[in-house]
Amino acid sequence: MGKLNISRLFLVLILSYLSDRANGRVNFKALDAKLKQLKKPAVKTIQMKPSFDFKEEKSNTEKESSSKLLMSQTWQRSGSCPEGTIPIRRIRRKDLLRADSIDGFGRKPREIVSKSSTTNQKDSHFPFINNTNIILPPLINQSVAMLFTLGSNFIGAKGDINVWNPSLSSPHQEFTAAQIFVKNGPGDVFESLESGWTVFPNVYGDRRTRFFTHWTLDSYTSTGCFDLNCDGFVHTNPQIALGAAVEPVSTQLGEQYYITLGIYMDPTTSNWWLKYGDDTAIGYWPGTLFSFLNHSSTLVEWGGRIYNPNVKKPNHHTKAGMGSGQFASALYGKACFIRNIAIVDFSMALKYPDWVGTWADEFNCYSLYNDQESNGTSPVFYFGGPGRNPDCP
Known part of the structure; x- marks a missing residue:
């Protein structure tokens, strides 16, 4: 644990130092205050x-057997982490300078929700569950297919x-992602x-x-971050x-x-664990972080x-691609998919x-298209598209 704590302390100090350098000054008073804040008893365990x-039973199909699970990462070609340490992506001055603000570095843009009570879609693809229309407030700075x-x-x-690896139309404050969310709490926080x-x-x-994690306590307003860019996620895996x-x-x-990903709450501790592959635990978000997700x-x-x-x-719509950049109707080999979708409830079964x-x-x-090939197989969820096109001006 000693090497791990030293690595994290060094990273925080570098970020603090570069924060002031990015603003054209070195604020040693703030640096000392940060150092004093960090001089507290180390977490020993x-x-x-x-x-x-x-446990899960998978329905193996021909398409599944023709796909390949990714377990290794590019950086591993250069070596591995010493015992007792974890890999941490290096943050440089140029990384901080790309951000709109130092405080906002490593966070998602705030999720802005329209005050309209409906999705206001012109194509009538409203969300339904159990044949019932669900009213979800539209996001005015994001587009989803979920x-x-x-x-x-x-x-x-x-x-x-x-x-x-879909294309983007603008590198500044634009992103595309394929992911799993777990949520709780009111829509605005x-x-x-x-x-x-x-x-x-x-x-x-x-x-x-890139493989990523993110968390927030208030709809991305002021808490949470990607990966290890703030305190929160406890990384335990050296690989x-x-x-x-x-x-x-x-x-x-x-x-x-x-890639196979899972986010699971440990019923004993209320910590939320991230798994990569079927059995590889990456780390966890402590249950003590949350008010709603602590249960x-x-x-x-x-x-x-x-x-x-x-x-x-x-x-003016973006040309950013979602998924593969192809519409869901292109199906396997062309459109992006998520399969072997599962949840866990208090029955403790996937x-x-x-x-x-x-x-x-x-x-x-x-x-999007939720496709079930035959009885006895779980559906495969296809999604994506090219963004701006003749029907999406």
Whole structure:
């Protein structure tokens, strides 16, 4: 634990120092205050593994056997971490200078919700669950294509997320992601945990596909961050780095790759664990962080998300690709998918949700399709699109 604490202390000091350098000065008073704040007794013990083991039966199909699970990361070609340490992505001065503000570095833009009480879609693709229309307030700076379930107490969610590298139209404050969300709390100050892959140049400095985590306590207003850019997530695994590039990626009608991700609450501690693959625990968000998620999640989402200030603006819509950049109707080998979707409730079993709904708020830009090939197989959720096109001006 000594090496781990020293590494984190060094990272925090460097971030504090570069914060003032980015503003054209070195604020030693603030640096000393930060150092004093950090001079407190080290945490001597952390939970190294979850106390649960959820079992799942997968329905193996021909398409599943033709896809490849990604377990390694690009950085591992250069070596491994010494015992007792974890991999931490290096933060440089240029990373901080890309942010709109130092305080906002490493966070998602705030999720702005329209005051309208309906989704206001022109194509009539409203969210439904159990054949009932669900009223969800539209996001005015994001576009989504998602599968969701709600109305129960969930303590886990997982899925196999097909990996692509879609294009972006603007590197500044634009991102595309394919991910799993678990949420609880009111819409204006919800708490959420999420993980998946993203292309986000403003945070990561390039257009590579990267494995990420994020959390918030207040709809991204002032809390939470990506990966290890703030206190919160406790990283315990020396082999998987947060924010690392995910390679190789899938190609049109070529090899298909995926990552298996799961977010699970430990019923004993209320800590939320992130798993990569079926059995590899990456780390956890302490249950003490949360007010709503300290018991369970009431909403789980799987799918794609685009952020850009020009989303939903006629004649100015972004050309950012979601998923593979192809519409969901292209199906396997062309469209992005999430399969082996499952939740965990207090029955402690991994299973497909009893009720699911779908929601694409710009169906002509980014579409979705929940496809069940045959009885006895779980559906495969396809989603994505190219953004601006003749039907999405």
